[in-house]
Amino acid sequence: LMGFGPDNPASLQLVMFAQNNPFPPNYTTSSGIPVSDPGTVMTAGPNGPMLVQDTSFFNELQHFDRERIPERVVHAKGTGAMGSFTVTNTEITNFSGASLFNQVGKTTPIFIRFSQVAGESGSADTVRDARGFAIKFYTEEGNWDLVGLNMPVFWIRDPLLFPSFVHSQKRNPVTHLRDWNMYWDFLSLMPETTLMSMFVHSDLGIPQNYRMMNGFGPNTFSLVNNQGEYVFCKFHMVSNQGIANMDPSTATQVAGADPDYYIRDLFNSISLGNFPSWNLSVQVMTPSQAKNFAWNPFDATKLWPLTEYPLIPVGIITLDENPDNYFDRVEQVGFDPQRLIPGIETSPDKLLQGRLFSYTDTHMHRLGVNNELIKVNAPLQTAKVANRQRDGAARTDNNQDGSPNYYPNSFNGPIANPRGKQAAYQVSGMVAAYDTSNEDNFSQATWFWNQLTSDERSRLVSNIAGTLGLAAPFIQERAVNNYLQVSDDFGNALAASLGINPASK
Numbered sequence: 001l002m003g004f005g006p007d008n009p010a011s012l013q014l015v016m017f018a019q020n021n022p023f024p025p026n027y028t029t030s031s032g033i034p035v036s037d038p039g040t041v042m043t044a045g046p047n048g049p050m051l052v053q054d055t056s057f058f059n060e061l062q063h064f065d066r067e068r069i070p071e072r073v074v075h076a077k078g079t080g081a082m083g084s085f086t087v088t089n090t091e092i093t094n095f096s097g098a099s100l101f102n103q104v105g106k107t108t109p110i111f112i113r114f115s116q117v118a119g120e121s122g123s124a125d126t127v128r129d130a131r132g133f134a135i136k137f138y139t140e141e142g143n144w145d146l147v148g149l150n151m152p153v154f155w156i157r158d159p160l161l162f163p164s165f166v167h168s169q170k171r172n173p174v175t176h177l178r179d180w181n182m183y184w185d186f187l188s189l190m191p192e193t194t195l196m197s198m199f200v201h202s203d204l205g206i207p208q209n210y211r212m213m214n215g216f217g218p219n220t221f222s223l224v225n226n227q228g229e230y231v232f233c234k235f236h237m238v239s240n241q242g243i244a245n246m247d248p249s250t251a252t253q254v255a256g257a258d259p260d261y262y263i264r265d266l267f268n269s270i271s272l273g274n275f276p277s278w279n280l281s282v283q284v285m286t287p288s289q290a291k292n293f294a295w296n297p298f299d300a301t302k303l304w305p306l307t308e309y310p311l312i313p314v315g316i317i318t319l320d321e322n323p324d325n326y327f328d329r330v331e332q333v334g335f336d337p338q339r340l341i342p343g344i345e346t347s348p349d350k351l352l353q354g355r356l357f358s359y360t361d362t363h364m365h366r367l368g369v370n371n372e373l374i375k376v377n378a379p380l381q382t383a384k385v386a387n388r389q390r391d392g393a394a395r396t397d398n399n400q401d402g403s404p405n406y407y408p409n410s411f412n413g414p415i416a417n418p419r420g421k422q423a424a425y426q427v428s429g430m431v432a433a434y435d436t437s438n439e440d441n442f443s444q445a446t447w448f449w450n451q452l453t454s455d456e457r458s459r460l461v462s463n464i465a466g467t468l469g470l471a472a473p474f475i476q477e478r479a480v481n482n483y484l485q486v487s488d489d490f491g492n493a494l495a496a497s498l499g500i501n502p503a504s505k
């Protein structure tokens with residue numbers, strides 16, 4: 001545990017505030033009216049009942065009673081910081097006309113939120129899970145949100161199953177406990193989760209901190225250049241701090257002693273001038289390469305091999321400023337994969353297409369219809385918002401003044417901007433709900449297993465056995481059977497660790 005003092009700048013926040021603000025302001029109500037007794041209610045006689053006319057009491061309590069907004073349905077625990085993205089290499093401009101990439105040295109302000117996935121807002125940082133790695137780029141052509149993870153793939157490939165996946169990772173609705181039957185039942189019934197389950201149960205499943213992990217936008221996006229030509233791409237953020245992970249027994253101790261360990265680490269690193277940075281790069285695949293790829297290139301449970309699709313460097317991301325208020329910046333930030341700027345577009349990736357709906361929708365619920373007016377979500381002034389949207393709860397700006405609120409109009413309302421045109425592409429096929437559950441779920445998992453050293457393999461097996469061993473025996477057998485498809489060694493080692501006989505493949 002870190003103590004009070006300059007090595008732990010988080011412990012000095014209030015001290016610094018008092019130093020910088022030597023004169024306390026006069027207390028007021030939320031209407032700015034002076035309050036004479038901020039610590040004492042008004043009563044009829046010293047022991048008497050309270051009075052309805054004590055409006056400063058009601059003002060205080062009514063606001064307090066409404067302090068919490070809904071926590072994020074996933075990724076509820078996290079932290080964030082401000083910084084910048086600077087272009088180091090313009091090769092990407094062959095593929096993308098996005099204005100933030102168009103010049104070496106060009107700098108764009110950013111906000112990043114790192115998060116846990118399954119735990120609630122007060123849960124411990126050092127538990128095994130994937131981590132969210134969401135970046136908002138405040139570009140001159142509007143906000144681009146790259147809403148990624150510290151893992152290069154995702155659990156499932158069909159977004160209709162996302163609520164089921166999340167339910168199986170969160171609490172049992174009767175016991176309100178995490179339930180390893182739910183967790184392993186879903187994963188073992190869905191063999192497409194095999195590769196991601198191996199990433200999460202490998203050493204990478206408990207990073208040392210948020211600074212020492214990589215980031216990925218596991219989905220496939222498109223890059224479109226100024227000639228309207230497109231390629232497909234995946235984004236990577238490689239940590240300049242290196243990768244470090246925490247061993248599970250230390251992580252368990254830290255979870256008890258300092259459940260906010262990652263939040264403290266990021267706040268203190270930035271306060272001490274130790275600014276974390278990541279190199280942003282892209283993998284690029286042409287449409288004809290996509291047709292001949294060994295797998296569906298739009299399957300979020302698969303990697304694109306780096307040997308065939310090498311990283312093209314783009315720029316450096318640096319975090320150098322802590323938010324001046326947690327709720328204002330971190331709790332109210334809303335990331336949304338559908339926020340893409342000219343030059344970066346979607347792809348047929350089904351999981352991405354599902355995400356394009358879900359985040360906008362949840363922000364309307366969590367933050368309200370005017371969530372993009374909140375300072376941390378608002379675009380830069382140079383990307384001034386001009387459209388026909390008006391009104392709604394908490395409309396806190398000038399509501400686009402007197403500009404016409406209908407289109408078309410004869411009074412100089414906003415006009416069409418060809419920069420927003422998306423690349424045209426051919427689609428054909430029969431409309432149907434296609435079952436993709438049997439699309440090669442194991443060969444990349446076998447590749448991953450083959451990369452690991454024997455120590456890494458033993459830790460992977462013991463990390464899986466640690467919670468799989470808490471599930472019903474038939475679920476253990478089904479999961480072992482899946483891992484046998486990855487490698488006989490893997491399935492047999494897991495069965496031995498669980499003390500069960502491996503079922504046949």
Ligand code: HEM
Pocket residue numbers: 071072073074075078113114115131132133134147148149153154159162217218219300333334335351354355358359362363366
């Ligand atoms: C939140 C990443 C798949 C729905 C988040 C956050 C991240 C993330 C980083 C936290 C954002 C923040 O810090 O505020 C991903 C990645 C995915 C994925 C990389 C797959 C490649 C999905 C899918 C859905 C979904 C398939 C639904 C169809 C949500 C929702 C939130 C969320 C509703 C809460 C957002 C909020 O309340 O602000 N996701 N996610 N995600 N994700 Fe995803």
